[in-house]
Amino acid sequence: MADDRPILMFDSGVGGLSVLAPTAKLLPQASYVYVADNGGFPYGVRSEAEIAARVPALLGRLVERHRPRLVVIACNTASTIALGAVRAALDLPVVGTVPAIKPAALQSRSRAIGVLGTDATVRQPYVDDLSARFAGDCIVLRHGSARLVELAEAKLRGEPTDIADYRAVLDGLLGQPGGDRIDTIVLACTHFPLVADELAAASPRPLDFVDGGPGIARRIAYLTEGQDWPGAPGGEAVFTAPLEIAEPLRAGLASRGLDRISIL
Ligand code: DGL
Numbered sequence: 118m119a120d121d122r123p124i125l126m127f128d129s130g131v132g133g134l135s136v137l138a139p140t141a142k143l144l145p146q147a148s149y150v151y152v153a154d155n156g157g158f159p160y161g162v163r164s165e166a167e168i169a170a171r172v173p174a175l176l177g178r179l180v181e182r183h184r185p186r187l188v189v190i191a192c193n194t195a196s197t198i199a200l201g202a203v204r205a206a207l208d209l210p211v212v213g214t215v216p217a218i219k220p221a222a223l224q225s226r227s228r229a230i231g232v233l234g235t236d237a238t239v240r241q242p243y244v245d246d247l248s249a250r251f252a253g254d255c256i257v258l259r260h261g262s263a264r265l266v267e268l269a270e271a272k273l274r275g276e277p278t279d280i281a282d283y284r285a286v287l288d289g290l291l292g293q294p295g296g297d298r299i300d301t302i303v304l305a306c307t308h309f310p311l312v313a314d315e316l317a318a319a320s321p322r323p324l325d326f327v328d329g330g331p332g333i334a335r336r337i338a339y340l341t342e343g344q345d346w347p348g349a350p351g352g353e354a355v356f357t358a359p360l361e362i363a364e365p366l367r368a369g370l371a372s373r374g375l376d377r378i379s380i381l
Contacts, residue, residue: 119345119347119348120186120344120345120347121148121346121347121348122184122185122186123147123148123149123150123183123185123186123352123353124140124144124147124148124149124150124185124186124187124188124189124337124341125149125150125152125179125180125183125185125187125188125189126140126149126150126151126152126188126189126191127152127154127172127175127176127179127188127189127190127191127192127195128152128153128154128190128191128192128195128307129153129154129155129157129158129159129160129192129194129195130153130154130155130158130159130266130270130308131153131269131270131273131308131311131366131369132191132192132266132269132306132307132308132309132311133151133152133153133189133191133192133307134151134273134307134311134369134370134373135191135307135308135309135310135311135328135330136189136191136214136307136330136333136334137149137151137191137352137373137374137375138330138373139330139331139333139334140189140333140334140337140338141352141373141374142334143334143335143337143338144334144337144338144341144346145350146346146350147341147346147350148346148348148349148350148351148352149351149352149353149374149375150179150183150185150352150353150355151352151353151354151355151370151375152179152354152355152356152357152381153354153355153356153357153363154171154175154357155356155357155358155362155363156356156357156358157171157175157357159235159263159266159267160192160194160195160235160237161194161234161235161236161237161238161261161263161266161306162235162236162237162263163194163237164237165198165237168194168195168198168199168237169198169199169202172190172195172198172199172202172203173199173202173203173206175357176188176190176203176206176207177206177207178381179355179381180207180209182381183355185209186209186210186341186344187209187210187211187212187337187340187341188203188207188209188210188211188212189211189212189214189333189337190203190211190212190213190214191214191307191333192214192306192307193214193215193216193234193235193238193305193306193307194234194235194237194238194306196213196214196215197215197216197237197238197241197243197244198237198241200213200215210340212333212336212337212340214307214329214333215243215247215329216232216234216238216243216244216247216303216305216329217303217304217305217327217328217329217332218230218232218244218247218248218251218252218257218303219247219250219251219252220327220329220332221252221301221302221303221325221327222251222252222254222255224301224325224327225255225300225301225325226300227298227299227300227301228254228255228256228298229255229256229258229295229296229298229299229300229301230252230255230256230257230258230299230301230302230303231257231258231259231260231290231291231296231299231301231302231303232244232248232257232258232259232260232302232303232305233259233260233262233265233286233290233302233303233304233305233306233309234259234260234261234262234303234305234306235261235262235263235266235306236261236262236263237261238261238305238306239259239260239261239305240261244259244305256295256298258290258293258295258296258299259290260286260289260290260293262286262289264282264285264286265283265286265306265308265309265312266306266308268282268283268286268312268315269308269309269311269312270308272311272312272315273311273366273369274365274366274369275365275368275369278312278315280315280318280319281319283312283315283316283318283319284319284321286316286319287316287319287320287321290302291321299324300324300325301324301325301326301327302316302324302325302326302327303327303329304326304327304328304329305329307330309328310326310328310330313326313328350374351374351376352373352374352375352376352377353375353376353377353378353379354366354370354375354377354378354379355378355379355380355381356378356379356380356381357380357381358380359380363378363380
C-alpha cells in the first residue's frame with residue numbers, strides 16, 4: 118500500500134514555520150501537518166514540569182490522529198526539556214531542535230557567543246552541556262525573551278512591530294558583562310528567525326545570527342531519503358485552542374503551503 122503519511126511538525130505557535138520553510142524547500146513533494154499548541158502558548162514562561170507533562174501527552178494524541186512518518190519538535194523549549202521523553206514514548210523517528218551553539222562556535226571570530234532563547238530554554242542544563250562540548254573556548258552569554266516570541270507572533274498576524282522593541286531585546290544580551298565582544302548570536306527559539314531582519318536592523322553593530330532551521334531540514338531530508346510521497350504535496354495547520362486565534366494567521370499559513378486549518 119502507498120505510504121501517504123505526512124511529516125508532523127510541532128511548536129507552541131508559529132515559530133516552527135522557520136523550520137517548515139527550509140524543510141519544504143528540500144522536500145517540496147512531502148505533505149505536512151503543522152501543529153501550533155496555541156492552547157499551551159507561550160511555553161517559554163512555563164515550568165519544566167508543565168512542559169514535560171504536556172508535550173509528550175499531546176504528541177501522543179497527535180500521532181494517533183495524523184499517523185505521521187516522522188515527528189519534528191520545531192521548538193527549542195520543548196526539545197531541550199522533553200525530547201528524551203517524546204522519543205521514549207513514540208515508536209517513530211523524532212527530530213528535535215536544540216540551540217545551534219556548535220555552528221556558532223565554529224564561525225565566531227571573537228570567541229564570544231550570545232544565545233537568545235526563551236527563559237525556559239536558556240536555563241536548561243542542555244545549554245550548559247552544548248556550551249561545554251562545542252564552545253569550551255568561548256564565552257557564552259544567554260538571554261531569555263518572551264517579548265521577542267510575542268513580536269514574531271504579531272508579525273505573522275500582519276501587525277506592525279516597533280524596532281525599539283527589538284533593540285531592547287538585544288540590549289538584554291549585548292548589555293551583559295562581556296556582551297560587547299559578541300559577534301555571533303544563536304537564535305535559540307524557532308520564533309526568532311521569523312524576525313531576523315528586524316533583529317539585524319536593530320543591531321548596534323554587524324552581528325551574525327545563526328538559525329538552526331536549515332540544519333534540521335537537512336536532517337529530515339536525510340531521514341526520509343528514498344521514501345515515496347504518493348499523495349498531493351501540501352499541508353494542514355492544526356491548532357489546539359479555538360480557531361478565532363488562528364484566523365488572523367490564515368494568510369501567513371496559506372503563503373507557506375498550509376491551506377487547511379483545523380482544531381485538535
Ligand atoms: N518557539 C518556541 C521555541 O523554540 C517557544 C516559544 C514559546 O512558546 O515561548 O522555544
